[in-house]
Every structure is written in C-alpha cells, then in structure tokens.
Amino acid sequence: MEPAQNPEHSTLGLNGKAEKLPAGKLHSAQYIIALILAILITGLWRLQVLGADNFRALADANRIRKVPILAPRGRIFDREGRLLVDNYPSVSCYLLREQVKDINLDLPLISRGLNIPIDQIQAILRHYQAAPKYQPIPLKQDITPDEQAFIEAHRNELPELETLDVQRRLYPRDGFAAHLIGYVGEVSEEMLDNPRYAFYDPGDVVGRSGVEETYDSVLRGTDGYKDVIVNSHGKELGHLGETLAIPGKDLRLTIDLDIQMAAEKALEGKVGAIVALDPHTGEVLALASRPTFDPNQFSGRLTKSYWDQILNNPDHPLLDKATQAQLAPGSTFKIIMSVAGLQEGIAQDMHVDCQGGATFYGHFYACDQHHGMVNINNAIPYSCDTFFYTLANRLGIDTIARYARSVGLGQRTGIDLPDEATGTMPSTEWKLRTLHQPWYAGETISVGIGQGAVTVTPVQLARALGGIASGGVFHRPHVVFPDEVSSQDLEAIHESFPGSGETTIPLSKENWEIITDAMANVTGSPIGTAYAAHLDGIDFAGKTGTAQVMSHDALARSGGGHKTQPNAWFVGMTPRRNPDIVVAVLWEHGNWGNNSARLAAQVIDAFVNKQRKRAGNVREVATVPAATTSDATPAPVPAAKPVPSAE
Incomplete structure (x- = not known):
C-alpha cells in the first residue's frame, strides 16, 4: 500500500496521478501575495491617515460654496460733480454645471421658467463649453421677481440655477455722451488673449469703449465672496463668513454737462460730431457724436434685434466721429x-x-x-x-x-x-x-x-x-x-x-x-x-x-x-x-x-x-439762426458789401 500524498506539496495531474509542487514556486507565490497585501495596506494608510486633511477639505467643498460678491464699478461725474453714470441693484441668474449630470434634460423647464428660448440657452452653453466646469455661467441678467420665485420654487428640481446680486450700469438716456462715456460688456475671447486682460475670467464685465474702457482698471473694483453652506441639492443652509467687495473708484471727467447738453442739442437729427476743448489745458468740455447708441442695451445681454439695428445703420452709430471720422x-x-x-x-x-x-x-x-x-x-x-x-x-x-x-x-x-x-x-x-x-x-x-x-x-x-x-x-x-x-x-x-x-x-x-x-x-x-x-x-x-x-x-x-x-x-x-x-x-x-x-x-x-x-453779469441767451442742409446759399449781406464765399 502506497503512502498518502501531502496536499500542501502535490497536485493532481491530467492522468489523475498526484504531482508534487516545487518549494520555490510555493514560496514565490506566498511572497507575491504578501507584497500585494502590503501595498493595499500602505495605500489604505495613506488615504486614511496622510490624506485625511485633503479629503476632509474635499468633503467640506461638497457642502460649502464660494458665492462671489461682485464689486460695483466706480461712478462717473462731470467736472462740477454732477452724476453722469450710476449703478443700480439687480439680480442675475447663473448656471452651475457641477450640480447636474445632463443639463439638456432640464432645458425645457428652465426655458419656460426664465422666458429664454431653448436655442438661446444652448448657444450660451456652447459659448462656455471650453470654460472650467466649476465656473458659473451667466444665464440671464435683470431677472424679474417672478423669475426669482420660479428659481426658489424649483430648488430641488433645478439645483443648477443660482441667483446673484449684482450692480448694473445705469447710463444717461437717449445715448447722451455715449461715445465719450462708453459702455461695459462681457469680456470677449479675443480680449482674453490680450495680456492686458490676463487676470480676467470668461463672463467678467469690463469696459468696452470710451472712458469705461480706458479707465477700466480704475473703475473696476475688487470682487469679494462669501462661504455658503449648502445641501446636496444646492440649497443654502447657512453662512460661514465673507470677504467684502471693494468698490471701484469714482471718476470726475473734464466734461461740462451744460456744454455737453448744448453740443448734443445742436447735433440733434444730424450726422457728425462736435468737440469743445479748453485750449489752456487740453480739457475736453464736450464731445458728441451722431448718430448715437444706447449703452444700456450693451451693459446687459445685447438683443439680436438691437444689434441688427446698429449694424444696418449706414451712418455707423458705434463710430465715434469726434475721434475716428x-x-x-x-x-x-x-x-x-x-x-x-x-x-x-x-x-x-x-x-x-x-x-x-x-x-x-x-x-x-x-x-x-x-x-x-x-x-x-x-x-x-x-x-x-x-x-x-x-x-x-x-x-x-x-x-x-x-x-x-x-x-x-x-x-x-x-x-x-x-x-x-x-x-x-x-x-x-x-x-x-x-x-x-x-x-x-x-x-x-x-x-x-x-x-x-x-x-x-x-x-x-x-x-x-x-x-x-x-x-x-x-x-x-x-x-x-x-x-x-x-x-x-x-x-x-x-x-x-x-x-x-x-x-x-x-x-x-x-x-x-x-x-x-x-x-x-x-x-x-x-x-x-x-x-x-x-x-x-x-x-x-x-x-x-x-x-x-x-x-x-x-x-x-x-x-x-x-x-x-x-x-x-x-x-x-x-x-x-x-x-x-x-x-x-x-x-x-x-x-x-x-x-x-x-x-x-x-x-x-x-x-x-x-x-x-x-460772474453775476447775466444776459439773455442769444438767438442763433437754425441751420438746415437745404441752406445752399450764403447768408444775405448788405448789397454795398462784397459778397462772401458760399462757405
């Protein structure tokens, strides 16, 4: 009778006979298993011990959101301190892409609630598709109280919608001094390629023409932020603290509002420009260009109809004829x-x-x-x-x-x-x-x-x-x-x-x-x-x-x-x-x-x-004859005098 085989040192071959396992292979397998266990234990230790602070911060980030506090731009005054450009409080709606896996499923509801066509929302998403996913997307500015109520009522269904209090520009009516003052708008992709705008992010509001552009760094303040505790649906549960925004600096222009008004009135209904200077100093007292445009239209999201109206005007309303004609x-x-x-x-x-x-x-x-x-x-x-x-x-x-x-x-x-x-x-x-x-x-x-x-x-x-x-x-x-x-x-x-x-x-x-x-x-x-x-x-x-x-x-x-x-x-x-x-x-x-x-x-x-x-020497305003484009002959003069040129 043959002795029994040790199961730890043999295996069953194809012919049904037991085969002996070499000791070297057995030891190698044991070492490999031990090494794998050591790696797993080391990784677990790194995650649980060394990475504890990091993961704790990530966990906090899931419940703490940094909400920006946008700094109001500096106001603009004339030379005598009379207000030309102010700010007014407004509420804007932003889209948080991190809060939802497939935004397309929510577009019909968002479209109805915010009164935005779906194709317009899709165009906005395409515009920002290269931006980091954590960056909020401005969806609509100056939302109405009804639209704010819609967002609050659908917090659970639409956690991606967020509101933000902002200060928007309020310009003079009827395009008054528009070419001089300029307007603000969202920074463009071309501007972001310019080193001057290296510290700006997509969606930031910057000066796009006139004084608003030249003195943007002065008028633009420093944004703040507040830490808000939110739940898994993005609903606010409390506040941890905030860093206040620093408003932009106010600017006093050399423009004299009274002289500017006289220039604007003189140009009414005409195409051209008027510039008034103080030759002693170079101070511009008035600068008007016609036709003009409404900068209030540009400070928000510009409508296609208004943009088409501007583009199709053969007299080029955006051209500052005082400095560019x-x-x-x-x-x-x-x-x-x-x-x-x-x-x-x-x-x-x-x-x-x-x-x-x-x-x-x-x-x-x-x-x-x-x-x-x-x-x-x-x-x-x-x-x-x-x-x-x-x-x-x-x-x-x-x-x-x-x-x-x-x-x-x-x-x-x-x-x-x-x-x-x-x-x-x-x-x-x-x-x-x-x-x-x-x-x-x-x-x-x-x-x-x-x-x-x-x-x-x-x-x-x-x-x-x-x-x-x-x-x-x-x-x-x-x-x-x-x-x-x-x-x-x-x-x-x-x-x-x-x-x-x-x-x-x-x-x-x-x-x-x-x-x-x-x-x-x-x-x-x-x-x-x-x-x-x-x-x-x-x-x-x-x-x-x-x-x-x-x-x-x-x-x-x-x-x-x-x-x-x-x-x-x-x-x-x-x-x-x-x-x-x-x-x-x-x-x-x-x-x-x-x-x-x-x-x-x-x-x-x-x-x-x-x-x-x-000076206290008040007189009545002189009556200046009105000019007309049909005035093709020189002003009449006494017959005894030489006839003036037709100019």
Missing part, C-alpha cells in the same frame, strides 16, 4: 496754410487777383466767387480758394506737410479715448511709402484748400486751431482730470495713447495777430463766410470749411442726393486770442460750412452765458 477738412485747413505762408515769409506780401479761379499745370481750379484783389487779411474771411491755390503752389507739399504735422495733423492727439484715428497728411515721402508713386506738383493745389489726400478728425482740428489761436501752444486733449488717477496709472495711459501731446511751435506775434484777426472777421464781418452765425457782444472767431465728397464729374453722374452734398466744417473760439474754448463741428453732408458755424455758435453762446452768470 477721417475726412477732408476743406477750407478750415487754410488756417494751417496761413501759418505756413506767414512763417515762411511768403503770404505777407502776396496779392492775388481772383477772377473765379486760376490755372495751374494746365488745369483750371475754380473758386466759388470772383473776389478781385485778395491778400492774407481778407483771404481768410473770404475763404478765397484762388489765393490759397497760389500759396500752396509757392510753398510746395513738403513745406505744407511740415507745418501741418507740427500742429498735430496726420497723427493722433493722444486723447485718452480708445481707437483714435491718425488722419492723413500727404507728402512726397508719404506717397512713395504708401502708393509707391512720385508726388506731382498739381496735387499740391488741392491740398492747399484742404482737399485731395489730406484727412483729419474733429479732435485734431480743434487742437490744431485752438493751439494756433493760443500763440503756438498745444496741449494733449483729455477727458479725465489727471489728479483723478495715480501717477502710475496716468503714465500707463499716456503710453497706451501716444500722440502729439504737449508741443509748442514758434509763431511770431505779428503773424499770430494777422491770423486771429482774420478769423474774427469770418464771423464778425459781413464779408465773412460765417457772418450769419455772429454773436453780439462776443469775440467769436473761427473758420468755415466746405469739403466735397466727390468730384464735380462724379457728382454730375450721380444725379445728386443728400449723400452727395459736401461735408460742412467749422472751428470757432472765443476770444480770438488765447481762447477759453475752441469748438470743432463736423456736419456730414451739411452742405455749407456756415451751417456748422451756427451749431458752434450755440455751444459758444452756452459757454459764454454760463461764465457771465457765474
């Missing part, structure tokens, strides 16, 4: 021509016989009147094209360009508003660089009257003529008082908005007096092109400009129409020398420069009347 200045450019001609010693002794135009390089250049013998003293009030054609021909384009650039044309002024345009001041170098063509002498003739390739913005023209009337001293235009921001912020703004800034040009006293006296005759003498806009008892000076928008041949082919009428310019000031205010007016397709002069007169009159009231 680049158009030929017409005869307002003759003041720069006069500076160049007098400083070069050419214009003083120049006499031109105007018989309705002159021929240069085989081409006849027309003047709108037969002015007879003209010199520098009456060429400006007459606005005689023939005189300035001749002067331009004698100066040459590069001399003209040198003086124009010295007063700031063809470059930004450095005003603290975004996206300022440069305008164009042509020269031989400019044409070679941009068009790769030589400059022809005949092109200079049109430049002499502010036509051809020369373009300016209203703010450039206001700074240029205001500086000339101030004896050659030019200041950087600005809409916020420098002491309203820190020196560091001010330096950063100047770096971000480069321009001609603070400059001085040599302008002899004699030449200065010739130019300013001639500008006073534009409005104060019956021979002046803006005599219809003169103001009794006010030393009101300026220069008109009527800039064609197409050639005479193109005009004949077009068949006419409002859009073919010339742009009407005027730059005026008071007093004529070292003025306290300079006003530049652009009225697109306003026909004649004297029409824009009447608009400027309304602003000048409001300014002077306010100064006199402060």
Whole structure:
C-alpha cells in the first residue's frame, strides 16, 4: 500500500496521478501575495491617515460654496460733480454645471421658467463649453421677481440655477455722451488673449469703449465672496463668513454737462460730431457724436434685434466721429496754410487777383466767387480758394506737410479715448511709402484748400486751431482730470495713447495777430463766410470749411442726393486770442460750412452765458439762426458789401 500524498506539496495531474509542487514556486507565490497585501495596506494608510486633511477639505467643498460678491464699478461725474453714470441693484441668474449630470434634460423647464428660448440657452452653453466646469455661467441678467420665485420654487428640481446680486450700469438716456462715456460688456475671447486682460475670467464685465474702457482698471473694483453652506441639492443652509467687495473708484471727467447738453442739442437729427476743448489745458468740455447708441442695451445681454439695428445703420452709430471720422477738412485747413505762408515769409506780401479761379499745370481750379484783389487779411474771411491755390503752389507739399504735422495733423492727439484715428497728411515721402508713386506738383493745389489726400478728425482740428489761436501752444486733449488717477496709472495711459501731446511751435506775434484777426472777421464781418452765425457782444472767431465728397464729374453722374452734398466744417473760439474754448463741428453732408458755424455758435453762446452768470453779469441767451442742409446759399449781406464765399 502506497503512502498518502501531502496536499500542501502535490497536485493532481491530467492522468489523475498526484504531482508534487516545487518549494520555490510555493514560496514565490506566498511572497507575491504578501507584497500585494502590503501595498493595499500602505495605500489604505495613506488615504486614511496622510490624506485625511485633503479629503476632509474635499468633503467640506461638497457642502460649502464660494458665492462671489461682485464689486460695483466706480461712478462717473462731470467736472462740477454732477452724476453722469450710476449703478443700480439687480439680480442675475447663473448656471452651475457641477450640480447636474445632463443639463439638456432640464432645458425645457428652465426655458419656460426664465422666458429664454431653448436655442438661446444652448448657444450660451456652447459659448462656455471650453470654460472650467466649476465656473458659473451667466444665464440671464435683470431677472424679474417672478423669475426669482420660479428659481426658489424649483430648488430641488433645478439645483443648477443660482441667483446673484449684482450692480448694473445705469447710463444717461437717449445715448447722451455715449461715445465719450462708453459702455461695459462681457469680456470677449479675443480680449482674453490680450495680456492686458490676463487676470480676467470668461463672463467678467469690463469696459468696452470710451472712458469705461480706458479707465477700466480704475473703475473696476475688487470682487469679494462669501462661504455658503449648502445641501446636496444646492440649497443654502447657512453662512460661514465673507470677504467684502471693494468698490471701484469714482471718476470726475473734464466734461461740462451744460456744454455737453448744448453740443448734443445742436447735433440733434444730424450726422457728425462736435468737440469743445479748453485750449489752456487740453480739457475736453464736450464731445458728441451722431448718430448715437444706447449703452444700456450693451451693459446687459445685447438683443439680436438691437444689434441688427446698429449694424444696418449706414451712418455707423458705434463710430465715434469726434475721434475716428477721417475726412477732408476743406477750407478750415487754410488756417494751417496761413501759418505756413506767414512763417515762411511768403503770404505777407502776396496779392492775388481772383477772377473765379486760376490755372495751374494746365488745369483750371475754380473758386466759388470772383473776389478781385485778395491778400492774407481778407483771404481768410473770404475763404478765397484762388489765393490759397497760389500759396500752396509757392510753398510746395513738403513745406505744407511740415507745418501741418507740427500742429498735430496726420497723427493722433493722444486723447485718452480708445481707437483714435491718425488722419492723413500727404507728402512726397508719404506717397512713395504708401502708393509707391512720385508726388506731382498739381496735387499740391488741392491740398492747399484742404482737399485731395489730406484727412483729419474733429479732435485734431480743434487742437490744431485752438493751439494756433493760443500763440503756438498745444496741449494733449483729455477727458479725465489727471489728479483723478495715480501717477502710475496716468503714465500707463499716456503710453497706451501716444500722440502729439504737449508741443509748442514758434509763431511770431505779428503773424499770430494777422491770423486771429482774420478769423474774427469770418464771423464778425459781413464779408465773412460765417457772418450769419455772429454773436453780439462776443469775440467769436473761427473758420468755415466746405469739403466735397466727390468730384464735380462724379457728382454730375450721380444725379445728386443728400449723400452727395459736401461735408460742412467749422472751428470757432472765443476770444480770438488765447481762447477759453475752441469748438470743432463736423456736419456730414451739411452742405455749407456756415451751417456748422451756427451749431458752434450755440455751444459758444452756452459757454459764454454760463461764465457771465457765474460772474453775476447775466444776459439773455442769444438767438442763433437754425441751420438746415437745404441752406445752399450764403447768408444775405448788405448789397454795398462784397459778397462772401458760399462757405
């Protein structure tokens, strides 16, 4: 009889016979099992002991939610402390994607309760699909009390909906000063790629234009938060604490509300811009652009219908025509021509016989009147094209360009508003660089009257003529008082908005007096092109400009129409020398420069009347003749006087 096999050392083979297991394999299996147990025990120890604090924090996070407390933006005031932009309390609805596995199942109920189309909610979700899942998504702003009640009543069914108290912007009605003030809106994906917005998150509200954009870092406060205890359904059970938000800093603008109102009223129903500056300091007293837009529409979620209305408007309501419209200045450019001609010693002794135009390089250049013998003293009030054609021909384009650039044309002024345009001041170098063509002498003739390739913005023209009337001293235009921001912020703004800034040009006293006296005759003498806009008892000076928008041949082919009428310019000031205010007016397709002069007169009159009231010398407001685009003839003057130019 065979001895029995030890079961710990044998196994049953395929033939039914017991086989012996080698001791080495048995020991290896035992070691492997022991190693696995050791790993499991070590992992369990790390989770239960070393990771206890971490998992405790994660557990707390499941019951504690950080609710942001959005900081209100700083308010905006005019120079006298009158409120322009305020905030008002509002409630917004946010979507918490972490609270639900499949948001699509809840969309029909959310759509009905918040009165939002399902496709709009889906578009919002697509917009934020790349954002971290823990980030709340702004679903609807300014929700109604009924919508708030809906959210509270459906806490268990819709734990993903959360409300947040916010402060929303409240702008003036009817687009008042909209281009100057700007608006706020949600930060865009393109903006987030800009290092300037490195510390912003999707959904944050930032300034998108005007003062709101330039001074966003000043107006924007620091958000706070509160720790809220919630249950598994997201319902609040209590509070643990909070960090208060720090409101943004209030800003005081250089704008004078009374002057701004006068400018807005003058532009009503028109397309164009008005800029009023204090030439002594560069402070912007008023800045208006038409057509305008309602910034209140942009501060929330912009509706498609309003956006389509803005986009389809051929007059471009979002364009700030005061700083961005680049158009030929017409005869307002003759003041720069006069500076160049007098400083070069050419214009003083120049006499031109105007018989309705002159021929240069085989081409006849027309003047709108037969002015007879003209010199520098009456060429400006007459606005005689023939005189300035001749002067331009004698100066040459590069001399003209040198003086124009010295007063700031063809470059930004450095005003603290975004996206300022440069305008164009042509020269031989400019044409070679941009068009790769030589400059022809005949092109200079049109430049002499502010036509051809020369373009300016209203703010450039206001700074240029205001500086000339101030004896050659030019200041950087600005809409916020420098002491309203820190020196560091001010330096950063100047770096971000480069321009001609603070400059001085040599302008002899004699030449200065010739130019300013001639500008006073534009409005104060019956021979002046803006005599219809003169103001009794006010030393009101300026220069008109009527800039064609197409050639005479193109005009004949077009068949006419409002859009073919010339742009009407005027730059005026008071007093004529070292003025306290300079006003530049652009009225697109306003026909004649004297029409824009009447608009400027309304602003000048409001300014002077306010100064006199402060001094206790009250007078009645002057009546300024209303301007119309159909006013195609010059203002009537006594028959015994020379007939003024149609400008």
